[in-house]
Amino acid sequence: MATKVLIVDDAAFMRMMIKDILTKNGYEVVAEAGDGAQAIELYKEHSPDLVTMDITMPDMDGITSLKEIRKMDPNAKVIMCSAMGQQAMVIDAIQAGAKDFIVKPFQAERVLEAISKTIS
Numbered sequence: 231m232a233t234k235v236l237i238v239d240d241a242a243f244m245r246m247m248i249k250d251i252l253t254k255n256g257y258e259v260v261a262e263a264g265d266g267a268q269a270i271e272l273y274k275e276h277s278p279d280l281v282t283m284d285i286t287m288p289d290m291d292g293i294t295s296l297k298e299i300r301k302m303d304p305n306a307k308v309i310m311c312s313a314m315g316q317q318a319m320v321i322d323a324i325q326a327g328a329k330d331f332i333v334k335p336f337q338a339e340r341v342l343e344a345i346s347k348t349i350s
């Protein structure tokens with residue numbers, strides 16, 4: 231069965247880019263969220279094997295959402311998507327239980343490497 235992924239990013243084109251990389255490589259994108267609160271709801275609904283989580287989003291940011299998801303499911307596998315210059319937030323996220331991080335602009339190879347390491 232294909233690995234189920236929830237993509238979280240406030241930018242539709244970023245979600246589209248990740249989705250494209252994932253679906254071309256045999257992953258199943260079960261849902262997409264545009265903010266942290268929606269991510270929590272969709273996580274409950276779909277129990278994905280993996281989440282790609284943007285850091286900067288309106289309303290609820292990715293680190294808060296990560297923490298809530300990990301509270302609900304301590305085994306949740308979340309990879310953070312960061313922009314340049316967000317090192318401090320990436321460290322926060324890793325301490326809060328994120329498994330890895332990928333930096334925008336995304337390179338397909340790096341995205342796939344982070345995911346296969348995280349789910350293995």
Ligand SMILES: [Mg+2]
Nearest residue numbers: 240284286287
């Ligand atoms: Mg964003």
